[in-house]
Amino acid sequence: MNTQTPPVLDIKNLRVEYPLTNGGTLVAVNDIDLTIRPGEIHALVGESGAGKTTVGNALMGLLQAPGRIAGGSISIAGKQINTRTGRTEGIVPGRDVGAIFQDPMTSLNPLFTVESQLCEGMLAHLKISRKEARARALDLLKAVGIPEPERRLGSYPHQLSGGQRQRVVIATALACDPRLIVADEPTTALDVSVQAQILKLIRDLADERRVGVLLVTHNMGVVAEIADRVTIMQNGSVVESGSARGVLTSPKAPYARTLIAAVPPIEHRLERLPVPSEETPATLKAREAVRGKTRSAAESKEDEPMLAVRELCVEYGQRSFLPSRRTAFKAVKSVSFDVKRGEIFGLVGESGCGKTTVANTIAGLVAPTSGSVHFQGVALEAGRTKSVRQSMQMVFQDPYSALNPRMRINAAIAEPILFYELASNAAEAREDAAILLEAVGLNGQSGERFAHAFSGGQRQRIAIARALGPQPSMLICDEPTSALDVSVQAQLLNLLKDLRDLAGLSMLFISHDLAVIRQMCDRVAVMKGGEIVELAETETLFSSPQHEYTRELLRLAPSLDRILKAENTAA
């Protein structure tokens, strides 16, 4: 690379501080160095709270007061940023630095057309006429690969799909030919197939336009796919930095090693994900106690499936007195599968494929339009008995809304125990709650606190403990780890596997993440457009996918292994 051209971004010893209410300071970013050359994609990875987004905000002058740059320097295209005001002489955010944010729905103004969003920045920064701006907008839409660009100029954001919206956001970021683009989790909200296209687009733009890209992400697969260089952050400091392949294949810092090891591989199945186990003797003792309480799974015939779903259809619609005004959307079209005893059955698919609707229908949160669900041989259409409700519990996706903010944790866990009379009094139920907390790896004493005192991963553990309280035989997990950091995800996946072995649970495991599915499930069904397109043993499905859609999903999923493998064959 030509060393004469100045780097588009040069960060030296950057330090960002937030004053705390008690008079102290929180150091969000501590003494980091980062350089991006033209045409280079530099990934900034780390778990939540690592300070990676703060770096992006600092260089765009978007730090929220009272946060401030406390030291160091940032240079964009050779010009130094004023650390006091967050602005740079001669550098205009929007003209020289483009931004791509995580959620394309919220980063576009819903009241403006694509054309006005694109032209706004150009008219403000480039001093060109409206006609020129329009022509340029059209070029940009072509460059980011939006079909029918002429028509799309007049569209509003809600008329576009998620992937198209993100393309428009990228076009907006490119509008004034910036030297640098800050992409903060640009594909996190998108499906894998769309993600693959967007990543390719960003890679091509970097190569063709010589734009430097700071890619903030938590997804190692994305890093492996497109980044040239990578910097791993932890608690505001750089842990390791180097070429993407070098860092990903042979990380040197212990934290980097753990982080990369925690990424569930899509290419092969591991017995357990290699994360430091936090099983204390108390945890093991509590798990023994839970095992002792588990009702024997041999209540009914062994050969009968735990759950039998037959030709399940679910329609959402507008009800009306007039038949002509009734509309129906078929979310689930004739889905059939069995979950065997002690099995983890996976449902995988992109957003809108109906997998969550299937889970909600089985859990009784949504009424099916037609079809049948049998649980332990009992048909559920007629209504659920107390024992059926007790035997089937659910873990939800968002750990932040899954717990009642006004309830103490032990009360929340004890509530179903008391309701099903599994403890004779409140004190005993609280003891059981403490044992369950220990069993999921939390301190039994922490139950006196409220939900907000816990991190996302801890909350999800609490939600699992609550679901185990009624001593269920089946657990429905709806994307239980997709809101969590990768190392926390690995711990939770291990925990769920342990609990399956411990309590003889059957599980319906729903995820959009193929790698997670491969690690967790015994059998898996791939859903598309409300239908199951392929159902097979997990290993069979991953080694020899039959359906075209499954093959495409597997091909597009960003994968660390693929890079490592390519590296090995090259070496």
Place this chain on the structure above:
Amino acid sequence: MTTRAFLQHRLPPISVIIAGLVLATMIVLVIFAALIAPMDPRDVSSYSLIDMEIPPSFMDGGDPRFLLGTDNQGRDLVSVILFGLRISIIIGIGAVLLAAIIGVALGLIAGYFGGIIDTILMRVGDVLVSFPTILVALLISGVARAQLSGATVSEWAPVILICAIALNEWVQYARTVRASTMVENARDYVRAAKVIGLPSRRIMLRHILPNVMSSVMVIATINLAGAILTEATLSFLGAGMPATYPSLGTLIRIGNQFLFSGLWWIAVMPAAVLVVLVLAVNVIGDYLRDRFNPKLMAH
């Protein structure tokens, strides 16, 4: 600098502090009214017509025994205002409580179950709010007067007023609680409670209710001022508290007859107290609304 900014952020503005002190003082005075007031306006033997229409003590012809003067029956204005303030506050709080209980219960049911139950409850509410509160209250107290004897009406006047005001006011609570319930209903902790199999009543009371109460508190404070004013209006119109057991509104009505004969204090003194009371409650209510629930500003 940050510590000061922090303190300024946490402490309410000075106007709110003053309003809070004024309200607290009024409530203390009212609780101990029987001890503080020089005489008991309900006890006919404690005052006499000889003392009628004496101006406040700071004016010519004033009597040091009567700080704010006396009314047309010789009652000490300080005493009648204290007892009037008490009845006004009791009716205001009572009406707000009753309206909140009805509104929260119906709002929870409507928001939780949705469908036809929701439609019926909310349409009934729509019909009720399309009548002005005053009109409904006049109707109820009119019917009560026609059906019951004079003595019974006087005795039950506060209860009748509370019911009349609450009948109209609950709709606002029901609407707000219904909307918040629908939001909470879609959240995972409520769905988890449903999957656990808890009965609806328990989910509503134990899980949803504590999470919708903050907006109820804000509306209750704002409506308190409105309820006090409605009561005063009804009493002023003669449909509220009787002259033998006057509220502030009744006192203003009595004073109104003498306003142009130079005896201005009989009307102005209770009116001033009413204004201060309502202003204090409003200032606190506005502060709470802005602090806790910016979305409610439309109301």
